[in-house]
Amino acid sequence: MASHYLPSMFNALVSVAITIGLHWYHYGPESRQESPVGVTTSQLVQTCLGLVLYQLVRLVTQKWWTSRERESIYGLQHGRLHLHVPTAMWMNMGYWKNDPTPTTKMSEACCNLLKTVLAEAGCSKEMEKPGATNGTRRRKCLIDLGFGCGDQTVYLMSKEPIRSCDKDWWDEEAHAVTFDHYIGITKDAVQARYASERVEELKRCRKQAAPPPPPGIQEQPHPSITLFCADAAKPPSWDPQLQTCIQSARDQSDDCWVLALDTAYHFEPSRWPLVYHVCSSLDASFMAFDLCLSPTATLTEKLFLRILTLLLGAPWPNFVTPQAYREKLMQAGYHADKITIVDISDRVFMPLATFLAAQDRRLKTLGLGIGSLGIARSMFGWWGRSGVVRGVVVVAKK
Ligand SMILES: C[S@@+](CC[C@H](N)C(=O)[O-])C[C@H]1O[C@@H](n2cnc3c(N)ncnc32)[C@H](O)[C@@H]1O
Numbered sequence: 358m359a360s361h362y363l364p365s366m367f368n369a370l371v372s373v374a375i376t377i378g379l380h381w382y383h384y385g386p387e388s389r390q391e392s393p394v395g396v397t398t399s400q401l402v403q404t405c406l407g408l409v410l411y412q413l414v415r416l417v418t419q420k421w422w423t424s425r426e427r428e429s430i431y432g433l434q435h436g437r438l439h440l441h442v443p444t445a446m447w448m449n450m451g452y453w454k455n456d457p458t459p460t461t462k463m464s465e466a467c468c469n470l471l472k473t474v475l476a477e478a479g480c481s482k483e484m485e486k487p488g489a490t491n492g493t494r495r496r497k498c499l500i501d502l503g504f505g506c507g508d509q510t511v512y513l514m515s516k517e518p519i520r521s522c523d524k525d526w527w528d529e530e531a532h533a534v535t536f537d538h539y540i541g542i543t544k545d546a547v548q549a550r551y552a553s554e555r556v557e558e559l560k561r562c563r564k565q566a567a568p569p570p571p572p573g574i575q576e577q578p579h580p581s582i583t584l585f586c587a588d589a590a591k592p593p594s595w596d597p598q599l600q601t602c603i604q605s606a607r608d609q610s611d612d613c614w615v616l617a618l619d620t621a622y623h624f625e626p627s628r629w630p631l632v633y634h635v636c637s638s639l640d641a642s643f644m645a646f647d648l649c650l651s652p653t654a655t656l657t658e659k660l661f662l663r664i665l666t667l668l669l670g671a672p673w674p675n676f677v678t679p680q681a682y683r684e685k686l687m688q689a690g691y692h693a694d695k696i697t698i699v700d701i702s703d704r705v706f707m708p709l710a711t712f713l714a715a716q717d718r719r720l721k722t723l724g725l726g727i728g729s730l731g732i733a734r735s736m737f738g739w740w741g742r743s744g745v746v747r748g749v750v751v752v753a754k755k
Pocket of ligand 1: 383446447448449450467502503504505506509542543544545548587588589590618619620623625
């Protein structure tokens, strides 16, 4: 502590001043011969100033050293050196089978949300078995809107995990049906680039895993994967390359699915033009995890939510009740019997808010934190407690 050194510093300064004063009084400023130590007063002043400076430097360094000792020069920040990168890059609200514990992984919950949507749509591996064994398998294409950073693409299109971090969320048992063509569309250029690298890795792994066919036998083509950076909400803005790719995949498939995993509520001006396009122009089925407005939301809740959706980048026309969502799907051309909307809010918002709070605490021990996602944590907590926003799995089949 600095105050600990102040009295001794003060005493030293006073002693030095008295010594110089007495020397100057008796011998004058330049009387080297008379001075008992053989130095002039100005030499004595210089020496004493040097001593004072030395004391000051000692004081400052000791103060710095004690404060460092208190804070510790190491602390816990080096924990960052043990974090693994690359890491999972899933980014949806997740389906939390159980309330989060310290060992629960976000990536697992995210992958479970995709599996929940696929299962509801009848697109899980189990459902495809009969057709695969009796030779009546139907060829399928998937148009994946807002596919994220590539983990979703890897799960849907790879037979095995590609990176070691994929093993955290990989699930052999409940794998998806085989899609013969995959077309991903995202608006985010950075995510599109990141995901493209993942797809390149996947293609390299496929090549290494498949031995070359014996001479004279034609190699079986792998399912195609193509990623595009475009606004999924505005089909008329899709460039000719994307349109041709979709058309060609559509022509080579018996069934076409459009997936919007935790994405369509972002669509501007609303998701409805896209839904019309999927049903009429693509003649495709639609599956999504999406958000709805509770039919019991109060006026105050709606007002507050409306402001919040501005920050969330989610246009207000997307917030309709599950019943109104169903009616919109029917207006687009889907038959009422082929539409299911399942409310899974209880397994989404509150557990997600709990996980985010715990993760923030864990990261703070390393001097990190969840940053701006803290606002999202409060929002999900509100949705979970009030029920004002509903998380739904939507399936509309052709
Ligand atoms: C919550 S994230 C979900 C990402 C991914 N589906 C997952 O589960 O990890 C929403 C994604 O939708 C994308 N997105 C938002 N609006 C879009 C639009 N109009 N067209 C295409 N993608 C969009 C964002 O870039 C973001 O990657």
